[in-house]
Amino acid sequence: xxxxxxxxxxxxxxxxxxxxxxxxxxxxxxxxxxxxxxxxxxxxxxxxxxxxxxxxxxxxxxxxxxxxxxxxxxxxxxxxxxxxxxxxxxxxxxxxxxxxxxxxxxxxxxxxxxxxxxxxxxxxxxxxxxxxxxxxxxxxxxxxxxxxxxxxxxxxxxxxxxxxxxxxxxxxxxxxxxxxxxxxxxxxxxxxxxxxxxxxxxxxxxxxxxxxxxxxxxxxxxxxxxxxxxxxxxxxxxxxxxxxxxxxxxxxxxxxxxxxxxxxxxxxxxxxxxxxxxxxxxxxxxxxxxxxxxxxxxxxxxxxxxxxxxxxxxxxxxxxxxxxxxxxxxxxxxxxxxxxxxxxxxxxxxxxxxxxxxxxxxxxxxxxxxxxxxxxxxxxxxxxxxxxxxxxxxxxxxxxxxxxxxxxxxxxxxxxxxxxxxxxxxxxxxxxxxxxxxxxxxxxxxxxxxxxxxxxxxxxxxxxxxxxxxxxxxxxxxxxxxxxxxxxxxxxxxxxxxxxxxxxxxxxxxxxxxxxxxxxxxxxxxxxxxxxxxxxxxxxxxxxxxxxxxxxxxxxxxxxxxxxxxxxxxxxxxxxxxxxxxxxxxxxxxxxxxxxxxxxxxxxxxxxxxxxxxxxxxxxxxxxxxxxxxxxxxxxxxxxxxxxxxxxxxxxxxxxxxxxxxxxxxxx
Amino acid sequence: xxxxxxxxxxxxxxxxxxxxxxxxxxxxxxxxxxxxxxxxxxxxxxxxxxxxxxxxxxxxxxxxxxxxxxxxxxxxxxxxxxxxxxxxxxxxxxxxxxxxxxxxxxxxxxxxxxxxxxxxxxxxxxxxxxxxxxxxxxxxxxxxxxxxxxxxxxxxxxxxxxxxxxxxxxxxxxxxxxxxxxxxxxxxxxxxxxxxxxxxxxxxxxxxxxxxxxxxxxxxxxxxxxxxxxxxxxxxxxxxxxxxxxxxxxxxxxxxxxxxxxxxxxxxxxxxxxxxxxxxxxxxxxxxxxxxxxxxxxxxxxxxxxxxxxxxxxx
Numbered sequence: 001x002x003x004x005x006x007x008x009x010x011x012x013x014x015x016x017x018x019x020x021x022x023x024x025x026x027x028x029x030x031x032x033x034x035x036x037x038x039x040x041x042x043x044x045x046x047x048x049x050x051x052x053x054x055x056x057x058x059x060x061x062x063x064x065x066x067x068x069x070x071x072x073x074x075x076x077x078x079x080x081x082x083x084x085x086x087x088x089x090x091x092x093x094x095x096x097x098x099x100x101x102x103x104x105x106x107x108x109x110x111x112x113x114x115x116x117x118x119x120x121x122x123x124x125x126x127x128x129x130x131x132x133x134x135x136x137x138x139x140x141x142x143x144x145x146x147x148x149x150x151x152x153x154x155x156x157x158x159x160x161x162x163x164x165x166x167x168x169x170x171x172x173x174x175x176x177x178x179x180x181x182x183x184x185x186x187x188x189x190x191x192x193x194x195x196x197x198x199x200x201x202x203x204x205x206x207x208x209x210x211x212x213x214x215x216x217x218x219x220x221x222x223x224x225x226x227x228x229x230x231x232x233x234x235x236x237x238x239x240x241x242x243x244x245x246x247x248x249x250x251x252x253x254x255x256x257x258x259x260x261x262x263x264x265x266x267x268x269x270x271x272x273x274x275x276x277x278x279x280x281x282x283x284x285x286x287x288x289x290x291x292x293x294x295x296x297x298x299x300x301x302x303x304x305x306x307x308x309x310x311x312x313x314x315x316x317x318x319x320x321x322x323x324x325x326x327x328x329x330x331x332x333x334x335x336x337x338x339x340x341x342x343x344x345x346x347x348x349x350x351x352x353x354x355x356x357x358x359x360x361x362x363x364x365x366x367x368x369x370x371x372x373x374x375x376x377x378x379x380x381x382x383x384x385x386x387x388x389x390x391x392x393x394x395x396x397x398x399x400x401x402x403x404x405x406x407x408x409x410x411x412x413x414x415x416x417x418x419x420x421x422x423x424x425x426x427x428x429x430x431x432x433x434x435x436x437x438x439x440x441x442x443x444x445x446x447x448x449x450x451x452x453x454x455x456x457x458x459x460x461x462x463x464x465x466x467x468x469x470x471x472x473x474x475x476x477x478x479x480x481x482x483x484x485x486x487x488x489x490x491x492x493x494x495x496x497x498x499x500x501x502x503x504x505x506x507x508x509x510x511x512x513x514x515x516x517x518x519x520x521x522x523x524x525x526x527x528x529x530x531x532x533x534x535x536x537x538x539x540x541x542x543x544x545x546x547x548x549x550x551x552x553x554x555x556x557x558x559x560x561x562x563x564x565x566x567x568x569x570x571x572x573x574x575x576x577x578x579x580x581x582x583x584x585x586x587x588x589x590x591x592x593x594x595x596x597x598x599x600x601x602x603x604x605x606x607x608x609x610x611x612x613x614x615x616x617x618x619x620x621x622x623x624x625x626x627x628x629x630x631x632x633x634x635x636x637x638x639x640x641x642x643x644x645x646x647x648x649x650x651x652x653x654x655x656x657x658x659x660x661x662x663x664x665x666x667x668x
Numbered sequence: 669x670x671x672x673x674x675x676x677x678x679x680x681x682x683x684x685x686x687x688x689x690x691x692x693x694x695x696x697x698x699x700x701x702x703x704x705x706x707x708x709x710x711x712x713x714x715x716x717x718x719x720x721x722x723x724x725x726x727x728x729x730x731x732x733x734x735x736x737x738x739x740x741x742x743x744x745x746x747x748x749x750x751x752x753x754x755x756x757x758x759x760x761x762x763x764x765x766x767x768x769x770x771x772x773x774x775x776x777x778x779x780x781x782x783x784x785x786x787x788x789x790x791x792x793x794x795x796x797x798x799x800x801x802x803x804x805x806x807x808x809x810x811x812x813x814x815x816x817x818x819x820x821x822x823x824x825x826x827x828x829x830x831x832x833x834x835x836x837x838x839x840x841x842x843x844x845x846x847x848x849x850x851x852x853x854x855x856x857x858x859x860x861x862x863x864x865x866x867x868x869x870x871x872x873x874x875x876x877x878x879x880x881x882x883x884x885x886x887x888x889x890x891x892x893x894x895x896x897x898x899x900x901x902x903x904x905x906x907x908x909x910x911x912x913x914x915x916x917x918x919x920x921x922x923x924x925x926x927x928x929x930x931x932x933x934x935x936x937x938x939x940x941x942x943x944x945x946x947x948x949x950x951x952x953x954x955x956x957x958x959x960x961x962x963x964x965x966x967x968x969x970x971x972x973x974x975x976x977x978x979x980x981x982x983x
Binding site for chain 1: 679716718719720721722723724725726727728729730731732738739741742743745746749760762763764765766767768771772774775777778781782784785786787788789790791792793794796797798800801803804805806807808811812815818819822823824825828882883886887890891956957959960964967970971974975978
């Protein structure tokens with residue numbers, strides 16, 4: 001009842017935003033309404049998570065006359081409902097203050113509740129029809145917000161690419177569900193679960209799902225739209241797209257691959273794990289070289305999706321091999337990372353939004369010194385940056401620890417591909433984690449530390465009350481999810497039990513605060529103990545130092561080896577920080593080249609330094625594809641200008657071809 | 669109860685011993701260079717002197733600059749408390765395994781790098797950028813070492829690895845050699861030793877760690893220096909514990925076992941410190957852009973160490 005009324009209120013809010021959008025206060029009311037609805041849906045998700053009774057389901061007479069719409073909430077849906085609505089609640093509170101600054105807010109506010117509605121409906125769908133319609137609705141409503149500021153050429157391009165890739169995703173998912181429903185055409189998930197897909201059908205369903213849901217989640221090389229579209233939307237929408245919508249895509253992948261499909265061989269898991277590893281490394285390599293704060297965050301989303309998919313692939317491989325305990329471990333690790341990412345990526349995007357609303361800029365080159373001007377935003381962003389860099393005791397570390405632990409178990413499988421593949425993926429994951437720390441030291445250091453690099457940054461003011469609190473709440477969650485790992489894994493255990501057959505339990509020898517996945521001697525981690533102990537060492541250090549030594553402190557000009565420069569431009573910039581990394585990693589992958597032109601002695605012309613880079617995915621995959629489609633279109637165009645005789649000949653040849661196909665099929 | 673006691677001893681031991689290890693390396697290097705050098709206890713005097721001096725903080729610095737020395741010190745100290753040195757029977761041993769150890773060291777690095785960028789000088793950013801480049805390759809290399817040890821012994825907890833090796837389950841393995849080489853390379857890089865960085869110089873064009881902490885003075889500098897000393901001791905202890913665990917007291921060993929463990933630990937530490945001094949005097953520093961090759965090599969060695977486990981199994 002609560003859930004239904006919350007869902008119903010969302011379209012009403014959208015309607016209200018359309019009708020009364022002229023008034024300032026309307027936008028605040030709509031976002032406040034979205035907040036209440038998200039909290040209600042979060043509460044609804046919470047009641048269904050861990051319920052051992054049969055999952056509730058509703059059948060409504062919606063849609064086509066002979067098809068009814070089926071809805072249901074099982075543990076998996078409930079978990080993702082929690083993730084989605086937590087992010088949505090934070091983004092809604094943030095938007096109350098943030099949307100005041102948006103010039104195009106009348107083009108955003110009406111679609112925001114619709115976007116929330118669509119994401120919630122995808123999670124509750126219990127048949128393919130509702131799932132696909134809501135999925136498409138989710139893409140379109142977010143697309144409308146991506147192109148809300150359509151006066152910018154970049155945004156139009158982003159919207160274009162997004163639309164094409166969203167269409168591609170649905171284009172893949174549609175036949176996948178069609179194959180699962182079969183010719184009989186029972187589109188309910190319950191019927192799909194018991195259907196035997198056969199060899200070829202099973203293969204096609206898995207492939208199409210990975211392509212379709214993977215393109216929405218941002219798996220390399222299907223990620224190309226993500227770093228264009230996510231930053232183009234207003235920041236509270238970017239937060240939802242990056243932090244939350246990618247999780248809906250992963251939900252789709254889990255739902256089909258682990259629930260509906262049901263008979264996946266370990267090969268798919270191995271392949272998915274490899275793709276995840278490559279996605280993680282490529283994503284973070286792009287991220288670490290970005291100059292635009294929101295683009296950097298979007299690429300970091302690609303990385304984190306890769307990390308979650310490593311865990312998912314591993315779970316599928318373990319399950320395909322019959323090692324259900326390890327499959328449960330890997331799946332818990334993967335889900336834990338999704339939860340964590342939805343918290344800290346939402347936080348970081350909201351932080352980026354706060355920076356943009358305070359300074360008007362999102363390019364690192366003109367920011368700097370914001371921590372002193374915006375202490376709330378700066379501190380919350382620091383927690384998010386530390387969490388995403390997988391630093392203990394925050395939440396990002398726990399999930400990466402779990403994924404590494406399950407990877408370390410991977411070579412135990414009796415397949416050579418896994419024995420050699422898993423160490424490589426582990427190396428990718430480790431590299432991605434270390435580069436993520438580099439990426440966020442750079443992003444945070446350039447944005448919030450140092451001296452301001454522009455007048456706008458020097459005069460920034462911290463954001464309003466609601467925006468601060470939405471970020472502070474998420475920052476606190478980053479800590480909480482990190483120091484009570486076992487409580488979280490216990491909750492996730494309910495989700496994985498139906499999918500892998502067994503739950504996940506920490507070994508009983510050590511007890512509550514100790515996360516020890518396989519056995520007590522296998523390696524354990526306790527965020528609780530570590531944090532308490534670390535804080536006491538911290539306090540002891542401060543106490544002893546102040547006891548033994550002097551407490552005198554003097555403020556002075558920076559020393560900088562005796563020749564400090566007053567001009568802020570002499571600081572390290574985002575470009576100079578990234579230069580060693582560009583040389584070490586970008587030379588082969590991005591063809592990064594530096595060209596220095598020094599004028600002749602006596603010439604007054606300035607010296608120039610140019611960096612050129614090529615995006616391998618665009619130049620290697622998308623542009624050739626576009627050229628190929630153009631070429632085909634050019635040649636097919638001739639068919640428009642045939643004579644009547646020509647058209648008749650074509651019809652005849654088509655008929656012959658079709659008859660041949662029928663004949664061959666009857667022979668077989 | 670004993671576990672609690674030995675844990676406390678370990679907490680005090682790492683802090684008390686660290687300046688001596690650093691001082692000893694400096695002293696040994698001076699001797700090898702034909703100088704007399706300061707006494708090995710000089711770092712204690714230096715730290716005490718720094719504590720007495722007022723701390724100078726730049727106008728442009730934020731709270732991060734003032735918090736970073738303590739956070740770095742506490743995180744490295746915490747990491748050092750977890751590595752078994754003389755006994756594996758410690759209360760905190762299960763709280764963190766080798767993966768968590770790597771991450772704890774990353775916490776200190778994260779904060780030091782941020783502090784380097786906080787004042788807004790060019791040197792600070794330079795040091796932070798290079799430090800993070802080194803870390804982005806050294807950290808995965810260390811995780812790969814962890815991976816191969818975990819495959820071999822079935823655990824990532826250092827205490828259990830020690831127990832596994834001491835039980836005589838491991839012969840001479842190619843993988844262990846490769847992992848050891850990778851870990852040594854990582855240790856050299858993470859401690860800013862030659863050939864990656866030169867701990868004895870300031871104002872070199874190539875400096876990394878010293879450039880980040882250039883703005884620090886007084887007690888803040890003392891904390892940073894002490895953290896660096898503990899980190900060196902930690903890595904020496906880690907190499908000794910994982911690859912030469914002989915002598916370490918296991919749970920159940922009495923006081924005599926612990927005394928033997930302590931003596932063995934000190935012997936191992938100072939012989940490794942001597943080796944470090946010998947190595948550093950006999951090799952030249954590397955160009956900054958060669959770091960990626962050096963540490964990429966360490967990462968590949970770590971990866972090879974895991975893969976060779978199967979090759980040796982199959983042969």
